[in-house]
Amino acid sequence: MDEDAEQEGLSVLRGKPVGGWGLLQIAGGTGLAAYTVWALVLMPGFRRVPLKLQVPYMPASSKQVSNVMTLLKGRSGKMVDLGSGDGRIVLEAAKRGFHPALGYELNPWLVRLSYIYAWRAAYHSRVSYRREDLWKVKLNDCSNISIFLAPSVLSLLESKLLAELPDEARVVAGRFPLPTWTPSAVIGEGIDRAWAYDIQSVREAVGGTHRGSDV
């Protein structure tokens, strides 16, 4: 177990001289069991992320992946997936020629799994997965971006993207659109829908007042 998961385990089990499963049994029905499973297994790495910014893992379908790729067609160079899960979008981007193809993912198990998939596809040297908090990563040198997150965090993400991205950046959002931006392109239906935003047009629409500094 790595350091973070261990700390989480300790904080969950603090002061209880029982093993994990014993605690689960004692706690049965109180909700603590569910919390423990969630904290230890599903959300390791998230201890320092405020609760309202925590987005659970939910992998994109192959249709969603292909819609994201369609909206990034014609672009090349560096591609970044914010919250990369098991790395499926990054891997597909690498296969389509993006280099480097980079994913930020806080969950260490998903980072490991991503490398296993990349290895199996013989693309391990073309992808990179970093266990970093996407809210702390500076995006000033990113211009081909995909996001598959939850609606609760998207308006905060709008501010971050507007402040940091270069004008030529394109952001592709899957499943949920960015709440106040006007997309340049939309494809797919229902849950497979994806939206593309060109930052220059978004800045023009909001009056250019949100232009960030280059720090």
Ligand SMILES: C[S@@+](CC[C@H](N)C(=O)[O-])C[C@H]1O[C@@H](n2cnc3c(N)ncnc32)[C@H](O)[C@@H]1O
């Ligand atoms: C809905 S899943 C999408 C996974 C992947 N992009 C895909 O489409 O299959 C969102 C992912 O973002 C990760 N995530 C959420 N908040 C994060 C943060 N602050 N920093 C890094 N990763 C985060 C979650 O662990 C989860 O794997």
Ligand SMILES: *[C@@H]1O[C@H](CO)[C@@H](O)[C@H](O)[C@H]1NC(C)=O
């Ligand atoms: C993103 O794609 C554009 C268009 O192909 C390319 O010019 C740019 O260099 C890419 N961005 C990065 C950071 O590589």
